[in-house]
Amino acid sequence: MSHEQTPQIHGATAGGQDLDRADAALPARFEDPGLPEHRLRQADIDPAADKRAERQVVAMFALSVIGTVGFLIAYFALPPGETVASMRLSNIALGLSLFLAMFGIGAAAVHWAKTLMSDHERQEARHPQRSDAATREAALATLREGAEDSGIGRRGVLKGAVVSAVALAPLTVAVPLIGEVGGDWNVSKFRHTLWERGKRLARDPSGEPIRAADVTIGSVFHVIPENLREADHWIEEKAKAVVLMVRMDPRDLKEPTERAGWSYDGIVAYSKICTHVGCPVALYEQQTHHLLCPCHQSTFDMSDGAKVVFGPASRPLPQLPITVDDEGYLIAQDDFDEPIGPSYWERLR
Incomplete structure (x- = not known):
């Protein structure tokens, strides 16, 4: 039995030595590969594509505005009546217009971020929670740079579209709530x-x-x-x-x-x-x-x-x-x- 076991023991020892040599060959730490090479988007290199993307975002915000206006019209012009058909028509009109109002803002925000806003990846070392004055000033400068990259300051139509859509969208919730003020609250x-x-x-x-x-x-x-x-x-x-x-x-x-x-x-x-x-x-x-x-x-x-x-x-x-x-x-x-x-x-x- 001892002669049969000896090769297994030597083999295990040799294998352990191989593992030790492999561990010794590993580096103490891995080098940071860094960020991948930045790839320019079509809107970054083609002014026509940039303008087209801006028009698309404006159109989505406009769709949201149309949805909000449609919701208000449906709320007042198509109240649920006494029949199943009238209730179905009212619910469909309110649901579709509310979908357009909310979807328009969401889709526009996503498309804006993907095509017009800066997509450069940035790294920042972790610092204590409260930074010194110089670091805070640098952060503010970064925010100003981001606002500049977004183009909101120089895109007047886009700025008007986003303000209009975001300002009107809450009406889809506020108007029905206001409409219930003074309503029938007799739970008895x-x-x-x-x-x-x-x-x-x-x-x-x-x-x-x-x-x-x-x-x-x-x-x-x-x-x-x-x-x-x-x-x-x-x-x-x-x-x-x-x-x-x-x-x-x-x-x-x-x-x-x-x-x-x-x-x-x-x-x-x-x-x-x-x-x-x-x-x-x-x-x-x-x-x-x-x-x-x-x-x-x-x-x-x-x-x-x-x-x-x-x-x-x-x-x-x-x-x-x-x-x-x-x-x-x-x-x-x-x-x-x-x-x-x-x-x-x-x-x-």
């Missing part, structure tokens, strides 16, 4: 919906009333109040009144005594508005009876009072008490017993 309206005693449950969006006999175990219905479109501001009212209704085996229901009569033969109805931030919950899993909010994954147990079993929601979904009328149609016994949706200052729970 969230305490009540269109549901009332005797109001039939109808399919969303057809508005067809629902018979209890048509709701099979495991089925899910998206529900709105009957004759919803006859109400004033029906879109806003729908946003508060939407309900998700399911039917399960009555033996699977865990109902507290005070809510024993709120369901009908295994059919339960709960607000569709998540109690976290108000997203619509609509993903129902039949085997577990769990209802999932797609926004932040809050999960509610429909068989146990829609209690939260997972996620950031802090309260169960409000339950709509239901029964049937003489014709077998599902109807509401009353409105929700608590405000729907997320928390707000005035609500008690």
Whole structure:
């Protein structure tokens, strides 16, 4: 065994010597390679290209100005109406114009920096945080040099374009905020919906009333109040009144005594508005009876009072008490017993 091991030991020793010689050959430090050779851009050597780049930047700032003006026009001329089509048109007009206002400034700033501003790489040694007077004066000189390199002082049209675009862009935020001053801040309206005693449950969006006999175990219905479109501001009212209704085996229901009569033969109805931030919950899993909010994954147990079993929601979904009328149609016994949706200052729970 010793004769077989000897060559391995000598080999290891020879290898170690080779490594030592390699380490000795390495320099104590690497030389700084310095900055790569500066390559001039087309705008640096061609006055026509320089002027063309300036016009392009001005055009982008002008696009931003057009977007801001378009946003103001859309805000006042195309308010969201009572129909889905009018709301869609208003949102599209506001969204596109806001995109142009913000994109124009961003694209112009990037193009300006890449084509017109100085692109020389500079190095500066690290110094104590507070420099002496001479160093501070040198820094100011560097800033003045950078301003000179940017050409902002001698490019009058460009200067006017950037000032106009940057000055007008905040109007896309300020005008809607100012428009809300004096608006309807009555949050108590969230305490009540269109549901009332005797109001039939109808399919969303057809508005067809629902018979209890048509709701099979495991089925899910998206529900709105009957004759919803006859109400004033029906879109806003729908946003508060939407309900998700399911039917399960009555033996699977865990109902507290005070809510024993709120369901009908295994059919339960709960607000569709998540109690976290108000997203619509609509993903129902039949085997577990769990209802999932797609926004932040809050999960509610429909068989146990829609209690939260997972996620950031802090309260169960409000339950709509239901029964049937003489014709077998599902109807509401009353409105929700608590405000729907997320928390707000005035609500008690």
